[in-house]
Amino acid sequence: MKFNRTEDTSSTFQTRVIVGVLIMVNFGNSIIISLEALGPNLVLSLVTSVVNTVIVTLALYGIFAFKPIFVTPNVIAKISLSSAALFHGMQKAESDDSTSVFHFLWLLTSVCLFIWEIHAMFSTTFGIMKEMKLRAYSKPPPSYNQVLQNFLLLILLK
Numbered sequence: 001m002k003f004n005r006t007e008d009t010s011s012t013f014q015t016r017v018i019v020g021v022l023i024m025v026n027f028g029n030s031i032i033i034s035l036e037a038l039g040p041n042l043v044l045s046l047v048t049s050v051v052n053t054v055i056v057t058l059a060l061y062g063i064f065a066f067k068p069i070f071v072t073p074n075v076i077a078k079i080s081l082s083s084a085a086l087f088h089g090m091q092k093a094e095s096d097d098s099t100s101v102f103h104f105l106w107l108l109t110s111v112c113l114f115i116w117e118i119h120a121m122f123s124t125t126f127g128i129m130k131e132m133k134l135r136a137y138s139k140p141p142p143s144y145n146q147v148l149q150n151f152l153l154l155i156l157l158k
Contacts, residue, residue, distance in 0.1 A: 019124045026117045027056045029110050037088045068125045078114040
């Protein structure tokens with residue numbers, strides 16, 4: 001099994017860039033959702049935005065450095081934010097306002113994007129790790145010259 005390093009490297013890099021763009025789009029989306037859900041509480045909104053920025057930075061590092069442990073806080077934050085956003089959207093949808101239905105649909109779309117991001121992050125990270133493991137175990141057999149040199153070296157050392 002022979003790998004073409006330039007094609008493999010560029011395809012894995014492109015995949016990571018696509019996941020990175022998805023993370024950044026959802027970062028903006030999560031900031032908007034958290035600001036909307038927290039409303040006029042400025043301190044809580046600011047703290048949530050800063051924590052979200054740190055979590056997204058860790059997730060980007062985890063994707064590009066092949067360290068899935070750094071992706072885990074992002075997953076937990078997305079699940080928590082999705083649950084809170086859906087609960088908030090359902091409360092607004094129960095009011096008889098006509099815009100609340102569209103608001104709930106927007107929240108539902110955001111949650112679907114969060115789920116897609118989580119799936120893409122984990123499948124990309126573990127796919128790349130599996131590929132790296134395959135590369136490590138797929139070394140070509142030694143050539144005739146290498147075997148001959150090792151054999152001659154053994155004879156000379158005795």
